[in-house]
Amino acid sequence: MPLPVVTAINVASPCPMCPLSPRRTLSEGVPRSRRRTRRSKGVCRPRPALLQQLKQQRDKLKQYQKRITQQLEREREIARQLLRDGKKERAKLLLKKKRYREQLLDKTENQITSLETMVQSIEFTQIEMKVVEGLQIGNECLKKMHQVMSIEEVERILEETQEAVEYQRQIDELLAGSFTQEDEEAILEELNAITQEQIELPEVPSEPLPEKKPEKVPREAKPRQVELVAAS
Structure with missing residues (x-):
């Protein structure tokens, strides 16, 4: 079975937002003195379509790898049957074909590893960019809070x-x-x-409260005076 055609993906394709990417513009052929210099204000970001294509190619290669592995096992059994039947040349030819498929399988494994590395790198870059954007938003919020609070x-x-x-x-x-x-x-x-709450609270008096003087308690009569009064 032939190796499936893998669409070539140029990961380093020029990004329209990256000022360092080589690209042709309408200003080519115009004298340098008459060209208008423009600076890109954006940041070179990985495109979602590129990441999706990489994942699709990786999945296709994995499916192809699984199918080839199953066929290799089948061809080995067929080669054994041919040897038992005395068809040595046909068994040898089948083993050559099996060897070629094994080489394709190794190449497929390398391609899968490369694609997975690319996908992980792009995803990690996207996470880093989200973290940086989050920090920028957080700094703006802190500035506004310091202005007000x-x-x-x-x-x-x-x-x-x-x-x-x-x-x-x-x-x-x-x-x-x-x-x-x-x-x-x-x-x-x-x-x-x-x-x-302010309405329900009692008003605080503006003037100091008068001091309350303690009341005088009358003293009890002495027993001697009581006896004299009783005798008279």
Whole structure:
């Protein structure tokens, strides 16, 4: 059985987003002084279609490898039967054919290993890129949190000055559009809950409370005085 045709895949094909990739442009043939230099702002990324093609070729080679292995076992049994029947030349020819298939099987194994290495490298590169993008998003979030959540800036909001009012307006503009309708409702609900707590708490008196003087307890009469009163 002939080796299946494996579509050639140029992994190092020029990427339209990579400034180092060799490519022909419409500016070729134009004097250098009249060319417009353009810098690519993107990052060279592995294409999903390329990764899918590599996986498909790998799976096809694995299927071919399994089929060849089964045929080799069958041909070995046939060669034994031919030797028992005294057909040595036909058995020798069949073993030559079997040997050729084994060589193709070795080449297939090498191709499968190469394709799996490519697939793993591309997938690992994609994971690295996702991690870098996640770090960038995290840094942006931290910057915004530092702009809004520092203690000094919260104290500035509490101050009744024109500068604090202007700062509060800037914070409102910064947060505008960052919340959904559900977020706005949750914020209002929390604000109403805090307001209700302030209403239920007793007011703190602004003046100091008067000191309460202890009441005087009358002393009991002495027994001698009681006896004199009784005798008179």
